[in-house]
Amino acid sequence: MSSIYPPLETERLILREFVESDWQAVHAYASDPVVVHYLPFGPNSEEDTKNFLLTQIKMRRKKFRQHFAFAVTLKSDKQLIGSCRISITNPDKQEASIGFCLAKDFWGQGYATELARKLLEFGFQQLDLHRIFATCDPKNKACMRVLIKIGMRQEGYMREYEFIKGEWRDCVLFAILKREMIHIQLLSIA
Numbered sequence: 001m002s003s004i005y006p007p008l009e010t011e012r013l014i015l016r017e018f019v020e021s022d023w024q025a026v027h028a029y030a031s032d033p034v035v036v037h038y039l040p041f042g043p044n045s046e047e048d049t050k051n052f053l054l055t056q057i058k059m060r061r062k063k064f065r066q067h068f069a070f071a072v073t074l075k076s077d078k079q080l081i082g083s084c085r086i087s088i089t090n091p092d093k094q095e096a097s098i099g100f101c102l103a104k105d106f107w108g109q110g111y112a113t114e115l116a117r118k119l120l121e122f123g124f125q126q127l128d129l130h131r132i133f134a135t136c137d138p139k140n141k142a143c144m145r146v147l148i149k150i151g152m153r154q155e156g157y158m159r160e161y162e163f164i165k166g167e168w169r170d171c172v173l174f175a176i177l178k179r180e181m182i183h184i185q186l187l188s189i190a
């Protein structure tokens with residue numbers, strides 16, 4: 001029995017559950033070496049992308065759902081421009097991580113910031129989380145900037161933490177607490 005979440009909506013985006021027929025749009029960016037440079041996967045083969053989608057769809061069937069992956073689509077023309085996720089890493093601690101990836105043509109227009117804010121809202125309000133974190137390569141300046149813009153704070157720096165694409169890479173840990181998010185929302189209303 002699959003639990004499908006209703007789409008999440010932002011000003012310009014719809015974040016919706018994946019369907020199998022998304023594979024070509026996902027493959028267009030997941031097979032791009034520039035897009036996946038800082039990511040642990042890719043560049044994808046067609047089979048990798050199809051397996052990714054099947055895994056996302058399969059994970060919806062779990063009784064207690066811990067992983068929520070969304071296709072990032074434009075409200076204006078429904079085009080799929082990327083993916084994002086929020087994954088409960090520790091249910092007892094009400095903790096989750098987020099991640100996101102966009103096709104290159106859509107970088108630099110504020111989309112990642114917009115979707116990441118929505119992931120935080122979804123996590124704190126609908127999943128009742130206490131803490132949400134994200135990690136990234138310190139060389140990935142765009143990602144670091146997004147994490148700072150959504151109100152996360154740097155908590156750690158892990159040296160040579162992950163072996164990605166043939167080399168050990170450093171990793172920065174960012175996080176935000178529910179009470180900090182409420183504070184940010186109050187500030188934006190004031």
Ligand SMILES: CC(C)(COP(=O)(O)OP(=O)(O)OC[C@H]1O[C@@H](n2cnc3c(N)ncnc32)[C@H](O)[C@@H]1OP(=O)(O)O)[C@@H](O)C(=O)NCCC(=O)NCCS
Nearest residue numbers: 035100101102107108109110111112113136141142143145
């Ligand atoms: C990281 C990523 C999601 C950012 O998406 P985006 O939609 O371009 O992000 P936004 O437009 O919301 O914000 C990007 C910010 O980074 C800044 N930025 C971009 N490149 C930068 C660089 N080389 N140095 C410093 N800042 C940079 C932008 O100026 C912007 O900040 P600003 O609004 O203060 O000007 C996108 O580059 C991507 O998909 N990369 C590949 C996958 C990936 O690395 N995902 C993150 C894994 S942790």
